[in-house]
Amino acid sequence: MTQVFDLAANSTRELNQTLQRANGGSAIEQWRVVNPNGAHNLAVGLDAPSRVEIEGHVGYYCAGMNKYAHIVVHGNAGPGLAENMMSGLVRVTGSASQYAGATAHGGLLVIEGDASSRCGISMKGVDIVVQGAVGHMSAFMAQSGRLVVCGDAGEALGDSLYEARLYVRGNVAGLGADCVEKSMKDKHKREVEQLLAEAGISGVDGAEFRRFGSARELYNFKVDNAHAY
Amino acid sequence: MPTRKNRRIDRAELRTRLRPSATFSREVIAEIQRAADTGIYDIRGFGAKRRVPCFDDLLFLGASMSRYPLEGYREKCGTGVTLGTRYASKPLELKIPVTIAGMSFGALSGPAKEALGRGATLAGTSTTTGDGGMTPEEREHSELLVYQLLPSRYGMNPDDLRRADAIEIVVGQGAKPGGGGMLLGQKISARVAGMRDLPEGIDQRSACRHPDWTGPDDLKIKIRELREITNWEKPIYIKIGAARTFYDTTLAVKAGADVVVLDGMQGGTAATQDVFIEHVGIPTLPALRQAVEALQEMDMHRKVQLVVSGGIRSGADVAKALAMGADAVSIGVAALIALGDNAPAFEDEYNALGSSAGYYDDWHEGRDPVGISTQDDDLAARFDPELGGRRLANYLNVLTLETQTLARANGKSHVHNLEPEDLVALTIEAAAMAGVPLAGTGWIPGRGTF
Numbered sequence: 001m002t003q004v005f006d007l008a009a010n011s012t013r014e015l016n017q018t019l020q021r022a023n024g025g026s027a028i029e030q031w032r033v034v035n036p037n038g039a040h041n042l043a044v045g046l047d048a049p050s051r052v053e054i055e056g057h058v059g060y061y062c063a064g065m066n067k068y069a070h071i072v073v074h075g076n077a078g079p080g081l082a083e084n085m086m087s088g089l090v091r092v093t094g095s096a097s098q099y100a101g102a103t104a105h106g107g108l109l110v111i112e113g114d115a116s117s118r119c120g121i122s123m124k125g126v127d128i129v130v131q132g133a134v135g136h137m138s139a140f141m142a143q144s145g146r147l148v149v150c151g152d153a154g155e156a157l158g159d160s161l162y163e164a165r166l167y168v169r170g171n172v173a174g175l176g177a178d179c180v181e182k183s184m185k186d187k188h189k190r191e192v193e194q195l196l197a198e199a200g201i202s203g204v205d206g207a208e209f210r211r212f213g214s215a216r217e218l219y220n221f222k223v224d225n226a227h228a229y
Numbered sequence: 230m231p232t233r234k235n236r237r238i239d240r241a242e243l244r245t246r247l248r249p250s251a252t253f254s255r256e257v258i259a260e261i262q263r264a265a266d267t268g269i270y271d272i273r274g275f276g277a278k279r280r281v282p283c284f285d286d287l288l289f290l291g292a293s294m295s296r297y298p299l300e301g302y303r304e305k306c307g308t309g310v311t312l313g314t315r316y317a318s319k320p321l322e323l324k325i326p327v328t329i330a331g332m333s334f335g336a337l338s339g340p341a342k343e344a345l346g347r348g349a350t351l352a353g354t355s356t357t358t359g360d361g362g363m364t365p366e367e368r369e370h371s372e373l374l375v376y377q378l379l380p381s382r383y384g385m386n387p388d389d390l391r392r393a394d395a396i397e398i399v400v401g402q403g404a405k406p407g408g409g410g411m412l413l414g415q416k417i418s419a420r421v422a423g424m425r426d427l428p429e430g431i432d433q434r435s436a437c438r439h440p441d442w443t444g445p446d447d448l449k450i451k452i453r454e455l456r457e458i459t460n461w462e463k464p465i466y467i468k469i470g471a472a473r474t475f476y477d478t479t480l481a482v483k484a485g486a487d488v489v490v491l492d493g494m495q496g497g498t499a500a501t502q503d504v505f506i507e508h509v510g511i512p513t514l515p516a517l518r519q520a521v522e523a524l525q526e527m528d529m530h531r532k533v534q535l536v537v538s539g540g541i542r543s544g545a546d547v548a549k550a551l552a553m554g555a556d557a558v559s560i561g562v563a564a565l566i567a568l569g570d571n572a573p574a575f576e577d578e579y580n581a582l583g584s585s586a587g588y589y590d591d592w593h594e595g596r597d598p599v600g601i602s603t604q605d606d607d608l609a610a611r612f613d614p615e616l617g618g619r620r621l622a623n624y625l626n627v628l629t630l631e632t633q634t635l636a637r638a639n640g641k642s643h644v645h646n647l648e649p650e651d652l653v654a655l656t657i658e659a660a661a662m663a664g665v666p667l668a669g670t671g672w673i674p675g676r677g678t679f
Contacts, residue, residue: 016457040450045387045458060447061454065387080441080451084385102440103382105426121440122382124426141436143426160434162427219431220414 001030002053007042008035016044019069023047038078043071049088063090066107079116082109085126098135101128104145110199117154120147123164129199139166140176148195150204158212162219166212167192169204180215271503272411274592274602276404276495276540276562281512283495283540284549286659287652288668292640299637306633307643310557312355312534313395313464313487316456320464320487321373321395323557324353325629326644327547329621330492330538330561331377331397331468333359335412335421335433336499336592337565338609339366340617341601344568346371347614348621352629357397357559360410360435362424363389370618375466378455380409380436383425390459395488397466398452400439400481403496403539406470406510410435411500416595418604445480452485466490471516471539472509478523482533490559491520493539497562499602500593513539513550515662521554522664530554544631551632552639552647553663560628567624568617569599 005015015033022029023046030051036042040059043052046069054062057075067086076094085104095113102118104126111119111128117135120128125145133151140156142164152170159176166179167188175181184207193206238246249255263271292298299306313320329349334342336359343366349356355373362384363376376393378385390396401407412421412433422429442451452465467481468490481489493513498506517537524530537550538559550558571579573586578598584591592602600612636644639651653668654660660667661674 013457013461017460020460041454041457044454047387060450061441064454065390065458067387079447080454083441084382084387086386099441103385105386118440122436124382140440141434162431219428221411221432 002032002051003030005031005033006035007033007037007039012039012041015042019043019046019050019052022050036075040078043069046071046088057094066090076113077111081111082107082126085109095132101126104128106145108195108198110201114151120145120164123147127195127198129195129201131199131201133170136173137176139164139179142166146191146195148192148199148209150196150201158214160218161212161214163214165191167209168212169209172210172212175212178215178218179212182211182213184209184211272500272593273503273506273590274497274499274501275506275590276497277506279507281495282514282656282659282662283512284514284546286514286655287549287663287665288655289548289552289635289639289651290653291638296640298640299642301634301637304637305642306636307645308629308633310534310645312466312536312557315487315533316485317395317462317464317487318460319394319462321355321375323355323373325625326551326557326632327352327541327625327628328354328375328536328557328559329356329564330496330559331357331359331375331399332561332565333361333412333499334364334367334424335359335361335416335604336602338600338603338612339364339420340609340612340614341565341568342367343370343614344612344617344621345564346374347618348564348567348625349373351618351622352625354625355394358393360412361421362386363392364424368392370614377468380439381425381434382440383433383435387458390455390463393459393463395464395466396455396459397468397490398448398455398486399468400477401468401470401472401492402498403470403492403494403510403513404498405501405505406472407437408501408505408509409437410498411593413500413593413595416593416604418606421604445484448484464488466536468492470494470496471511471513474511474516474519475523478520478535479527482524482527482529486533488534488536489520489524490536490538491516492559493517493537495540496538497565512662513537513541514659517550517553517555518662518664524554531556544628544633545635547628547632548635548644548647549652551644552651553649553665556645563624564621565601567621568601569612569620570597570601572599575599 033054036056038059044064047067049068052071054073059078061080063071063082070089073092077092077096079097081096081100082090083102085107087107091110096115098116101109103122105124109128111130114132115134119134119138121140123142123145129148136154139158143162149168153172155174156176158179189206310323350372357375375395379399414430464487466488467486469477471493494510534556536557537555541558575598595603597603600608652665
């Protein structure tokens with residue numbers, strides 16, 4: 001049974017305490033959070049497979065460090081959405097501000113609108129699917145995981161990239177240092193289609209995407225690479 | 230009479246006749262030659278090696294007619310410190326005013342990290358993780374462990390956040406304010422790589438900026454997120470490198486810090502460009518005064534605690550830092566030396582690396598013969614963490630005893646009762662930087678007349 005939490009009548013502290021009470025447990029709680037009004041730090045530090053639906057826009061760091069929980073924001077999200085997420089699912093039906101999925105280790109982040117700059121910065125294993133476009137410096141220093149962008153990507157995509165895999169369907173304004181386009185093989189097409197399916201995005205052909213990754217030229221500091229900076 | 234050309238010159242005479250250049254000293258000449266040979270700047274560990282105004286330039290006045298001393302060996306002189314009283318429901322209670330600074334597993338070997346935890350625990354104080362996350366051994370052997378949140382977020386996870394006793398948000402480091410880090414590939418073992426989610430053997434860059442906030446207004450929200458995740462229990466420190474210290478301290482307090490950790494330019498590093506270490510940031514002495522002034526101006530002195538690091542070596546340094554207004558100090562390089570770094574017993578091996586005991590600073594290369602700054606299993610196995618922990622505890626005890634000795638000499642029953650009025654400066658520079666009078670005068674440069 002879905003329980004309702006009204007942020008017009010209760011504080012962010014009370015919301016997080018309420019949601020975190022399930023931490024470490026296996027019981028699946030279902031929550032509907034109303035009147036978020038752009039508040040920061042909503043549904044952070046969850047550690048159980050709860051289902052949380054937030055009805056409205058959220059501020060900074062929503063779903064930060066999430067483990068196991070499925071959190072859906074019916075609206076837009078401020079900076080740092082699902083930062084350092086470990087596992088679970090975070091979905092935003094609108095757009096997300098800067099650093100969505102920053103340093104996230106695992107789980108799936110779905111942004112149905114656009115994501116602003118530095119989407120997936122230093123990502124460490126998370127999968128991010130963006131139905132719209134991503135801003136500049138997305139996947140900056142991205143270490144591992146996959147970023148799928150159905151729209152366009154801004155300047156300096158994948159700058160100083162490590163082992164993360166990037167897929168973009170639209171135009172790429174420019175690639176960052178050590179980020180190169182790589183061939184799109186069948187296994188990559190299947191990978192994209194699988195991620196789109198997990199994200200619940202249909203009607204998009206995996207073959208329409210281009211793949212980007214690290215040239216691995218800057219993996220060890222050499223003076224000959226100084227020009228790259 | 231022999232001519233200038235054919236006269237045989239002996240070495241003693243040579244030393245008196247040759248005139249060294251103050252501008253192009255032998256060290257400068259050697260560095261130019263090295264740069265020309267290699268085409269790359271010098272990267273090294275340790276801290277600034279240049280002479281800067283420091284605690285050595287201050288003296289305690291002691292007690293006499295106008296001050297009443299305490300008996301040096303018998304009368305009680307408290308050393309306990311509580312950190313994190315502003316917002317955290319579980320502040321840290323330390324038995325001594327000296328903590329161990331953040332140093333990473335990666336830069337240091339696993340046994341060395343374990344020894345830091347053992348030594349700190351024996352002495353009743355805290356130790357700190359570093360870039361690369363928290364190891365189980367470190368947690369197990371550290372009664373009080375501060376968990377660093379760094380720009381790279383290597384190994385960051387909510388479970389370790391909750392396992393920690395305090396959280397330290399690292400904004401900067403005294404050795405390199407404004408700089409990120411680099412752990413060279415030779416130190417990236419399978420375990421280090423796994424903890425950082427990166428391939429083995431590649432250089433690991435640590436960003437200089439945090440990935441999800443850009444200024445104090447963002448940081449205020451970030452800190453609240455960390456508090457929400459950890460149930461508002463953990464003290465949250467903000468560590469800054471000494472630069473624009475008055476403003477940085479003010480902004481750290483505004484952002485919601487429970488504790489400000491201030492690292493002066495003498496503070497150590499595992500691997501940084503020499504030019505950065507020696508030419509960026511300000512010394513601990515003036516930075517400490519500025520941080521205290523900032524706290525006092527906000528009426529937050531002693532409410533937000535101040536921990537100072539960067540060149541702390543002796544109980545005299547500790548006592549002087551406390552007298553200037555710090556609540557505690559933190560040590561890094563000195564702790565490594567106490568563990569055994571640069572030990573004369575390894576002179577031959579240091580020589581083989583082109584260095585000498587007392588000079589070795591190539592901590593980034595991972596070839597440390599003592600087994601401290603390495604990820605080589607054979608070298609690390611040389612280091613005994615139990616012995617290292619006892620040595621560190623001994624050293625911490627000496628620092629504490631020395632601090633108490635100086636506090637009693639100034640008539641203080643707790644080390645926190647030391648005050649700037651107990652201090653004088655030996656040089657005009659130190660007087661100006663520390664804000665205490667030049668010895669034998671009432672003059673503090675910049676504050677009134679001689």
